[in-house]
Amino acid sequence: MGRAGTTRAGVRDVAARAGVSTQTVSRVINDSPKVRPDTRARVEAAMAELGYRVNNAARALGTSTTRTVGVIASDATLSGPSAGIAALDAAAQDVDRWIATAYADAADPVAVTAAASRLLAQGVDALIVVAPHTATLPALRGTIGETPLGALHSGAGGEVQRRAAGLAVSHLLELGHRRIARLAGPTDWLEAIERDAGAAAVLEAAGAEAAPVWHGDWSAAAGAAVADEVAAAVRAPSGPTAVAVANDQMALGLIAGLQRAGIAVPGDVSVTGFDDNADAAFYTPALTTVRVDTAGEARRVVAEVLGLGDATPASAPVLVARASTAAR
Known part of the structure; x- marks a missing residue:
């Protein structure tokens, strides 16, 4: 039976019930051998x-750790960072840790x-930083000491x-x-830099013809904002006969803007996204995109910062072909 009333049981109560010292209870809490x-x-x-x-204060009794991982995030209204935070939370729980999240403008x-x-x-x-800018990690390394x-x-x-x-680019090349x-992400986001570098490398290796590059802030509004330029x-x-977009939300805005401008997708231009967010299959047309194993990446980085050894490897990225792309 639990204790009557609203008072929570504490370490001393557990020790008294079990007939052991509070130090022994602490050792059990902290999985001591x-x-x-x-x-x-x-x-x-x-x-x-x-x-x-069990609470963090109790776990910290007799140890120097709180079993908590701090997560610094920027905009959780975007599907990518939101999915990343959820994946980190699950990965931390898998190794009996918790996350504490603080939000900040990652550009500042x-x-x-x-x-x-x-x-x-x-x-x-x-x-752990979710969606860092180029200045984020150097700024943190100079201020957080040995953490x-x-x-x-x-x-x-x-x-x-x-x-x-x-x-995504290889898929478009295969379609002719x-x-x-x-349509790349912000120029000062590390993920945007990596994604655009990957797309550009495949295009260069294939000897593809030169085509424009636009940048947006990851939002659907940013995709819509450049739609008239893309249409022209x-x-x-x-x-261009195709546009590789750096995330699904910008692709959504771009497709909507192109359709308003009288450009058919994929009849006039094919469009790909990145992330395979939960709504991608329900866009009009359904969005061809790529899916990465965010859960696996979260397991890797949690294991890395906690010194837990190698985590289960993330699955390889997967192309999800849908109706927004067609053969040329």
Whole structure:
């Protein structure tokens, strides 16, 4: 039975019920190998009987860790960062950790370092940045001391981003497109840089013809904002016959804007996205895109910053072909 009333059971209550010291309870909480199996079972039974919930303060008793990973994120209204935060939360739980999230304008190093300071004040064991800008990681490395630092989709994850972007372009090339324009992400986002580099590398290797490159801020509004320029380019002699877009939300806005401008997708121009967000199959037309294993990448970076060894490798990126692309 749990304790009556609203008072929560504490470590002392568990120790008294199990007939052990509070230090022994702390060792059980922190998975210490110094506890005998029968004692561990008795303490765990007492926890269950009292309805005791492990909290970070209790875990920190007798150890220098809080088992919490700090996550610095920018705009959770965008599908990519939102999915990244959810994946990091799941990856942390898989290794019996938690995340604490602080939001900051990733383009502002002062705001990012302030967010890091708030998380460090909570005693987080490591920091992970979601969708960092080029200035983010250098600014943090200069202010967080020895705290381990990682970034989702950066480092080893950046190579995955490049390969995935290359898949979309390869698909368009296989369909016969030779003039493939790009709608890239912001020039100071690491993920945008990696994705555009991957797309450009495949185009160069294939000897594709030169085509325009636009940039947006990842939002559907940004895709819509350049739609008239894209439409004019498509109508021009030797204009692009396809556009590789750096994320699904910009592709959504671009397709809507092109249709308003009288450009048919994929009849006049094929469009690809990146992310395979939950709505991509329901766009009009359904969006051809690439899917990356964000959950696997989250497992990798969590294991990396916590020093837990190699995580289960992420799955390879996958092209998801739908109705927004067609043979030229």
